[in-house]
Amino acid sequence: MNFDLGNSIAVLERTPRVVEALLSGIPDVWTTGNEGPDTWSPFDNVGHLIDCELTNWMPRVHVILSQSADRRFEAFDRLGHISRTKGHTLSELLAEFRQLREQSLSDLHGLNLTAAQLQRTGEHPAFGSVTLEQLLATWVAHDLGHIAQITRVMAKQYRDAVGPWVAYLPVLRR
């Protein structure tokens, strides 16, 4: 499927509602469990989504659209959420993510991006030249990937409880 800005926004604007429908008010056992050492809980995933909103997506869009000859992205800190979320409740994080996503999409709408702008490029620290279109497609796939990760981590809390059915539940064996 080719990139389409409207189709992309249709996913991006739904993510906060999806994450809230899944996690808001649910018992903590579901939101704090992870998949083992150095893996992320649903709480960590929400923190990471906030981190990306603050330091990755729209900041990189603006780097690409800048008139600067040097359009290198700052490296993204994959563990930035750990210090950022300390002392906060999941309920606070969900509200923050919703608000930040609204701001990001309002900012994106305001750019009225043209087809030519979508082909502009920036420099990714690892990949080199990437287009604005690729960045926006990645934003969409990244949202969906983290919803998949949150639900997988939750499912795994019942890995033993399902007994022999583990054989029919691939989500428990990833």
Add this chain to the structure above:
Amino acid sequence: MNFDLGNSIAVLERTPRVVEALLSGIPDVWTTGNEGPDTWSPFDNVGHLIDCELTNWMPRVHVILSQSADRRFEAFDRLGHISRTKGHTLSELLAEFRQLREQSLSDLHGLNLTAAQLQRTGEHPAFGSVTLEQLLATWVAHDLGHIAQITRVMAKQYRDAVGPWVAYLPVLRR
């Protein structure tokens, strides 16, 4: 994590809202795409969730709780949703799933299950003896697994559009 009935219901009651937040009103390109031949689109996943509600979860709970000596489950038809969903819109399926889940949970609440009942067993066609607790834990993990599958299938529609970022998005390579 040990099985807990309240924690399980907390997930089960959220699933219709999560699936609606994700899919309701979204452009069809996101709900009809799949992962290749003989794989399921998000539409198919919702159809399958309906099918399980009608022929799997609560019907099997009732088999386990029956006084019958023969408590074998009927085999579940993994492709039953294909004929059942033909000619229906996604919007219809989402409404049907929400309604069926409400009925299932109302039925489940009404049983006032005891700890002893959770250890009662039925006969699974492939696994043999399984407990009611394992069946209910499977219901939870199965819900979460299908939300993960829906979002993975959606993400994969942008597999090419993300360009080099595919290397950082494990959801696109499962």
